[in-house]
Amino acid sequence: MTEVSYINPLSNEGRGIIRNYGDLNQIFKEDDSLIEICTHTANQKLSDDYIPKSYHDLALKRIQWAIEKKNNKNFTQAEFEFLTNDELYLQDVVTFHILCQAIAVQFNTGSRETRLFVQSQGTLILERLAKIPPMSRAEIIDDVLDEVKIDGSIKWKSLKDIVASKRLKLTDLLIDRGDIVLQQDDFLNRFADRFHDRSPDRMYSILIGDSVKEQILSRLVMQKTEEYIKRIKEMSSRIEIHPAIIKIGEELKEFIPDETGKYNQYYAGNGGIYGSVQAGKLNPDAFPPCIQETVNGVSSGGRNDAIVLLLTSFASYARLYPRIFASEENVKVSDMDPDLTITENEILPLIFDAADNCTPPLFEDQPQEKINIISKLGFGMHDRLDINHEGETKWYTPMSCEKIKIHLPNLCHPDKSCKGINNPLSCYGRKKFQLDNAQKE
Incomplete structure (x- = not known):
């Protein structure tokens, strides 16, 4: 029988495993049981x-798996098959909590590293x-759904993120008075007397599919993981963190960029006739005409x-993430500029x-535009950058040439x-590549 904690390490069973684990210093010692399994x-x-x-080692392997699963086109599941062995549930629960704490201490709650871990937990489930x-x-x-319910039910609003991601449609859900009905007993209690010519059990099977329940379960555990990391982050300023956790966090700070860097170099494109443009200091000589004119000043x-x-969008992406149009990643400014120094x-x-x-x-008669600039960088409607506000708004991508022709002819x-x-960022990348090559010659 598979243990609940194997699917939900934040379950009561999972918390019991952590309480009984003992000295955290032993996480660096060789473990015969782990190796055997x-x-x-x-x-x-x-x-x-x-x-x-x-x-x-298991903690680092989990992170390596998450990175390779997402980025490596030649990903080999056989290298990480042990992660789906339910005999490993004890070690897995401990490792999960170690990673949550290390990530909370070392990174911001909205950082790329945190998102990587939380999303990988959902995939692993x-x-x-x-x-x-x-x-x-x-x-x-x-069993897992019974534990993750809030006040005995699951509110549909708690799943707005998964609906927004299009992994699940609102029309896939059976909702009754704001509650999502997932389990058979709940369904029968609510609706059994409404079916007269059909079996209520049969209707349950038709209306509520296993795949929907799995997606919801995965999303709810991801949500609980995010909340857990946030709580640890808040507590870390008031309590002393175990040195073993700090050590793992510091190691992750180097390990994640090193592993991710094997597949994602933050390049503006993937080669071709003009090669690749790496993120770096802005070169005004490579600015396209529209950007040069803007920098020199625009009339009312x-x-x-x-x-x-x-x-705002051009300068930020050209400096921090010039390959945005060649990437499918959803990135934030702090992913490339963690302490916002460059920004x-x-x-x-x-x-x-x-x-x-x-x-x-501009700011003499319209000082509010400073707030709009901060907003377009993804830091909400505020008059200064603050990492705690990141994600309140979207980091806007550069305007296309077509839009510039229409709105700024x-x-x-x-x-x-x-x-x-078709975009000034692409023009910048090409000109910068040519200028860099000319300097080498």
């Missing part, structure tokens, strides 16, 4: 490179459920859109100087560098 996992590749020998026989799977799903009429919409010292001064160059200076004066280009 991993080695005898069906279809697992056997090599010192693949088999974790300690809880510390679905993969584990898929390997459980159908009858046992239905039972374990109901087009000031607001030129500074707030065009320059504060390089990007905002460029934007504010351009605003001062306008006629009349006075800035669109193409030169030969614009040929075949």
Whole structure:
């Protein structure tokens, strides 16, 4: 029988495992039981490179799996098959809590690292459920759902994120008075007397599918994981963190970028005739004509859109993440600039100087546009950058050439560098590549 904690490490059972674990210093020691279980996992590749020998190794393997699963086109499940072995539930629960605490201490709650871990937990749950026989799977799903309910029910509003992600449609859910009806007993209690010519049990099977329950379960555990990490983050300022947790967190700070860097170099494109453009100091000589004119100052009429919409998005992406249009990642400014130093010292001064160059200076008669600039960087409607506000608004991507022609026609004066280009960021990448090559020669 699969343990509840194998699917939900935040369950009562999971918390009991943590309470009884003992000295955290032993997470760095070789664990014979862990090695035995991993080695005898069906279809697992056997090599010192693949088999974790300690809880510390298992924690890093979980993160490595998450990164490779997301980025490696040649990902091999057999290298991580032990992660779907339910005999590993004790070690897995301990490792989960170690990672939650280390991530909470080392990273911001909205950071790329935190999102990576939380999302990977949801993926891992679905993969584990898929390997459980159908009858046992239905039972374990109901057991987990019983624990994650809030006040005995699941409100549909708690799933707004998963609905927004399009992984689940609102029309897939059976909702009664704001509650999502998932379990058979609940369904029969609410609706059994409404069916006269059909079996209520049969209608339950038709209306509520297992895949919906699995998606909801996965999302709810992800949500609980996010909340758990936030609580640890808040507590970390008041309590002393175990040195072992701090050590793991510091190791993750180097490990995650190193592993991610194997697949994602933050390049503006994937090679081709003009090669790849790496994120780095802005080169004004490579700015396309519309950006050069904006930096030099725009007259009233087009000031607001030129500074707030065009320059803010262009400068931030050109400096921090020039490959945005070649990537499917959902990124934030702090993913590339964790302490916001680059944004504060390089990007905002460029934007504010351009605003001062306008006629009349933009902030003299419209000081609220500073708030709009902060908003377009993804930090909400505030007058200064604050990592705690990140995510309140979206980090806007650069305007296309087509939109510039429509909304800012006075800035669109193409030169030969614009040929075949549909976005000023692409033009910048090409010109910067050419200038860099010319300097090497």
